[in-house]
Amino acid sequence: MSMSRESPSKPLMAPVYNDITKENLHSQHHAIKNILSRASFLAFDTEFTGLGNKQDGLHASNLDERYENMRNSVKNHALLSLGITAFEEISKEDTSSLEQRYNVHNFNFTLFCRHEYKVTPKSLEFLLANGFDFNKQIRHGISFYPGNDSSRAKPEDHSSIMRSIFAHIHTLNIPIVVHYGLMDLLYLYYSFYADLPERMSSFIADLSEMFPAGIYDTKYVADYVTRERATFLAYLFRKYEREQEEWKSQGIKRHVIIRVQDRLPPAALSDCMNSRESLNENGKRSNGSKSYCEQYAYHGVCHEKMNCGKSHDLNLILDDHEHKKRQKRRKIDKSSRNEDTRRDVKSKVSNTSGTYHTAFFDAYMTGYIFARHLVHLKEDINTQKNKLYISGKNIPLLVEKSKYGKTSSAHEEKKREKVRDEVGALHGNASDDSTIKD
Template sequence: MNPSNGFRSKASSNDTITASTSSKIFGNLRTQQGRLSKIAVLEVNRENITTIWPYLLISIRNASFISLDLELSGLGIRKGWSSQSLEDRYQVIRESARSRAILSIGISIFRLLKRKETDQKKRIKYQCQVFNILSLCAAPFVVEPDGLQFLARHKFDFNRLINLGVSYGGDTARKNGCATYDTLKALWEEILSASVPITLHNGIVDLAFIYQHFYSNLPETLVEFLANICDWFTLDESGTPGLFDSKYLAEYSARLKASYLEYVFRKCQRDNAIEASSSRAYISIEFDDLPLSNDSIRTAFDVVDCQLPNPFLEAVIVPNGVSERDAELICKKYATFGFCNLNEKCNLMHNVDLVLDLEEQKQLKLRRRRKHRYDYASKGIRIEDDRQEERAANDGSEEGDELLTDKSSSIVTVDNSKVRDCSMELDNRLEEVASRSISDIERSAVGCHRAGVDSFMTGFSVIFMSRMNVLRKGCFNSEEGNRLPLRGKPIPLIIRKSEFTKRTEDHSIKWERIEKERSRIKHLRTVTLNS
């Protein structure tokens, strides 16, 4: 539910793509040395869901983890979202989920292919397929003008939603004959049955909407809701957590300066390129190109450009510098929260790369000052050590004194040159950007906006922030699982059962069936591995 600014669609899903031209349009669907430059998205709609359904199910059952994101028709009254009482917050979210609809569902399915750790290379390789499902609620729902304007600004195609959206509905819709078979409810049960980790960004709202629209009516209290979804996200008898939130990781683990999705993803994407160029642990993504072999699916395939700035394509990465003039023109609210109430009327810059360039420039200056202080102190210590050595060696040969003096002088010269090189590097970049005009910088890089892209951004961010655990153990850190960030609260919301709260009856009935399917799938996996 965050804007995917800076992304461009290379091929519209309306375009006719033949086998001979597909390779030219889509190119190589792999990252090159950690430089992620494109996101392949497969649109699922009313016309092609029957064809794509088997491929979707196979992808889910072979997944290492699944990332989700939703586009909603609105969020309701915001006033109660910051209430001190968590129960009050839940009631506001519950009312919004009951009255609003899900317009599209982003599902990114990641499968871990390889993890390699040597002195020369530390690479984690995933295969990924991104699905963007258009969903049209069959029951009446509330639409908020602000929400529609937001989606319209980010290129959401409402005509396509109305004409091709996959119909879904609750009990009311079925009673009125508006829906016969709820495909999306069946899809959610398949995801739960797969028993793999799920990633979200600021997931409390998404979980409430998923529960209400694709599972059952939301429980009346927060503790009942947590008790129910605790079953969803407990993957085995040992209590392995199955939910990981990228906003929680950004705030509590990585300690990033901001935690909105676009910032978190772009920061991880840039740092991943730096890690790869420095032979440290990095992520490699390979998008599954199997759908390109099917003529009926190929036309629904699209590639979104998320190319990094030019400096990140070089062998040695030196981020762009930011002049004082450009720094003053960055919208402070956008830089901190990822949005601005003035939207297009704002005369300041809404460019996340510029925000990150400025942040990295400040960090470089800070490192330079620290290094200068360290070198100055080290020089004083070395001079004092040299004096002591000279006094102790007064009875030595003159040759030894000359060697000692030469060695001391050379050490000081090398250290000072490092300080000068660091200063010159920063000064040169600032000179380059000082002459740059404002028109050279994209003021607000607004591209396409879809749930599928956001779900990929979420999944990639979680992998990168958990990369060392994945590299060494092949999984996320369980201590960071089943935790959701809470606005205005110093601690997260932990998904766990209360000893004093029972699961709701309707959930218990549904969960018994899903749990049996989980056990069956786990058994099949065990048999496959053993064979």
């Protein structure tokens, strides 16, 4: 029987995850597909070797030009790790219950691209600062070849297995969730599906057919629907987790309960799994008297990095934001003087900067945020389907096939190949039946 852990509980540990490398991919990929098949939705995050320079046009005002520049960036850089989190909704026997429960499986795929690629120094610094293990990536990374399928590839090759997992996801017809996810989707498509189409309209048309249940971008929802004060991933996760814990303790609003499942039965390199033991090893809260970094509080990035003398503790930032919100309410309504006497729910995480940016953990946080949206936005969440956040634009990129947009030739060939495989399987079954009758 699989043991599970509920989150939040006690000082938060980095959630249990399955560390998938070249040593255990072959033995685990069937179990991975089975878990993905049970999911209600999947959350994704990627880590890659860089974006390029500012002058590379990744923020061009013309979206077709921007896509072309992003496409070139993806083809010249490489995916380093992929995080997938599967959220399986648990049916409720008591329909009046305020709890919405999910069983959750986390997967972190360490990858090793076999094509030549560029590396951006700032990206390396960022990854190293957040604990990315390049030695492990080189020694144990799953080899893959991006772009179109190779005629020489064998089904047992690591690259073929990764493509089969991605192809399996297309068949599930469940929502796909990302956070500021256009670049993630470009990397996933190029690494495990096909060469990126030259036109953005074809890429969008392909995505709309590949993921018919829709793609949801939690950054877009946070910016334009819930109108959050800050919308970077770690901030939203910490805010919503505190909120959910408070609502659970009060028992007055629907809330999300997450049960992070134990990792799959151990295979090779099990000692690498869950290597990040705790977000704060000493378990102590940051000094509340220390002022926090305003730049980090609103953008999730600090240009001073390790030299910044101010706190990046999200609990400290959120405590201050909540305090200011209460002060504002008191100014509007003097009758709420007892506001400060209410019980503050203590946070379950200590210092929350510096250990977030791993692919599996970012995928987990993205999925948690979406689970919260499902509970509190309810039917309204459907109106946010297929809207990707685009920097510098006040409207989203719509993932829908236009009457002028055509799917790519590579995508059409994939569809024909699928039909051929299905026909071949039917003929194979018919031959087996005739053999049995004889």
